[in-house]
Amino acid sequence: MQTNNAPVAKKDYKFDTKVQYLKYKVLREVAREAWQGTLLENVLDIPKIIIPGKTPTMRCCVYKERAILGERVKIAMGGDKNNPNVIEVIETACDECPMGGYEVTNACRGCLAHRCEDACRKGAISFDHNQKAHIDKTKCVECGLCAKNCPYSAIMNFKRPCMSACKVNAISMNEDKAAKIDNDKCISCGACVYQCPFGAITDKSFIINVIDMIQKSRNNEKYKVYALVAPAIGSQFSYAKLGQVVQGIKELGFFTVIEAALGADMVAWMESKELSECGDYLTSSCCPAFVDYIRKSFPNMADHISSNLSPAGTIARYIKSTDPDSKVIFIGPCTAKKMEFQKEEVRPYIDSVITFEELQALFDSRDIDLKSLDEDILDNASYFGRIFARSGGLADAVKQALKEQNIDFDLKAVSCDGIEACKVALLKKGKNMLDANFIEGMACVGGCIGGAGCLTHGEKNKAEVDKYGKEAMEKTISEAISMVKLPEHNHN
């Protein structure tokens, strides 16, 4: 293990940020103890294992660091049972960032032009005896025009990263100025988790439940534990081969690995049929955060949500139909999936959910070095099922499924890339100003490959997913799904 006092070289970890790396270390240590059955005994020692010695590495003192790590350990063990949301704030970790909105900084030169004043429509800008600008907060409406017009970029918007990240406005601050999540608005997308520079908002982990399920299966003899992996895996674990990741998952104790993308093929098939028969418009069912967003913020449009389960739910239902005693664990990029699997309609089929971040922690908790493993195989789905992982893939798949079923239907699909784009489309559709009969919504920008539970979020990820798609043996949806009996189609 590397010493914590040394600066961390980028290549030493497999994540985008040091916050992810810290979270990973906690998950790894919790998992290590859980495999050994010593978690309850040693749980209080974990912060000290991660930050030994007396020198603080991140904050004012090691004691605060360890106290916060104690909170992280709790969340790695499932978090606050009284809070139904899978996204949780660690109040002690929240730095209570300034959130004053637009403010004039020292860069103001006290110029003559006063463009800020001319730009402000509310008369909120005044000047002191040095000609330096000041903003009257009682008049300011945070429009940002002053900042845009200042030639010195001297006016800045001090907004909390979590609040900027949360496009559904679920984050405010509590009496202590710590971030507070409104569960009635939150869609568990995890954008704030990824964006908070202090790692003060994080997703609850179910790794110890998963470890428990694996151990109690007694090498898959009592029941089988299936790993259901999301197609975004095509862009992840890029330091190893996909076949090695599959092998690694089996070494953890999973019976076998199945592509959730096969469920995506099934959903594309059924959703296209449903769309052609519904006589109006449909919104997609595959992104749980998008579905939750419609239910919470556009409830009058909820009737238009496709009646299909998500791809993961659909294929998990099939697995359970072939093996009712099995346990199905979804592994993906998504924090909202942790919310989805607890819903009544999905609970019978998916037993738990972990992220790619957590999978990495599980590998390392057992010292599984992916690069040294033999390559196993993963091939269940078609190209179209696999490209669900990126924005636009679902609409492409629905178009293909209509073609393969010879359904004569004029598909007008809109692919919404990120929850802001979803909001725009839903608002327009609500006012009958959107000429579309199919709204594909992905809460994360880029689609699932932008999910908060990804190890890395790279420019090349979309290309990686397309490449992974093209490697599928089955080239059409009908070929991929010919193996699985389709469940009866539910009409709205």
Place this chain on the structure above:
Amino acid sequence: MKVTVCIGSSCHLKGSRRVVEGLQYLIGENNLKDKVELGGTFCMNNCQNGVCVTVDDKNFSVSPDTVEDFFKTEILAKV
């Protein structure tokens, strides 16, 4: 009679789809739909002998090329 074909990754690459399609066709041709229940499962833990097929819990190794013979001897003859 219950016939189960492995549709896991390894068997899939060895042609389990064509085995499933072959069996579906032959079962239909011979009017055995009421007597033979054809299903799939993910992995039978015998990947090297794929495509794995079980007939009432008895194991067989079938390929797209042998599916017709397999059907005649193990299904049609015994149903």
